[in-house]
Amino acid sequence: MINQIKSNIWQLCFHSFGSCVYVLKINNKIILIDASSKTAQKELLNDLNKLKINPKKVNVIILTHNHYDHIENIHLFTNAKIYSPENLNESSNIKEIPELKIISAPGHSQESKCYLYKNILFSGDVLFHNGIGRTDLPGSSELQMKKSLKKLQKINYDILCPGHV
Numbered sequence: 700m701i702n703q704i705k706s707n708i709w710q711l712c713f714h715s716f717g718s719c720v721y722v723l724k725i726n727n728k729i730i731l732i733d734a735s736s737k738t739a740q741k742e743l744l745n746d747l748n749k750l751k752i753n754p755k756k757v758n759v760i761i762l763t764h765n766h767y768d769h770i771e772n773i774h775l776f777t778n779a780k781i782y783s784p785e786n787l788n789e790s791s792n793i794k795e796i797p798e799l800k801i802i803s804a805p806g807h808s809q810e811s812k813c814y815l816y817k818n819i820l821f822s823g824d825v826l827f828h829n830g831i832g833r834t835d836l837p838g839s840s841e842l843q844m845k846k847s848l849k850k851l852q853k854i855n856y857d858i859l860c861p862g863h864v
């Protein structure tokens with residue numbers, strides 16, 4: 700299912716299990732935030748097809764964290780540069796989209812990142828519309844999650860784009 704968020708940003712959500720995928724067309728690049736799980740592969744490809752996006756033309760994939768339901772389809776995007784969350788920090792620069800602000804938000808997982816683009820917060824599995832991500836998984840930390848949520852409270856955004864809806 701495709702939801703248009705802005706003229707150049709789309710949210711893809713799936714009936715099958717798997718994270719949402721966000722498609723951004725910015726600076727003449729096609730950028731995905733997260734890639735969802737294998738179970739959602741068919742729906743992902745269908746949605747991209749509807750948006751007239753060839754997977755080979757995707758330039759960049761930025762991951763919120765490394766859980767399988769967010770990363771399993773990265774192999775479909777053979778020409779994409781992958782930005783792995785464990786290699787990013789708040790002063791990293793994603794050169795294809797330098798205006799993207801990186802927010803370290805450990806808690807759900809050690810490497811969790813949120814991304815702020817203008818007034819849109821891509822929150823991965825840290826913050827959902829009606830709750831927060833699990834902190835009972837290996838690599839989770841309830842204490843870190845509390846700190847990360849406090850950090851997010853101080854950020855000005857109008858639109859929340861979480862990893863699951």
Ligand SMILES: [Zn+2]
Nearest residue numbers: 764766807824
């Ligand atoms: Zn997760």
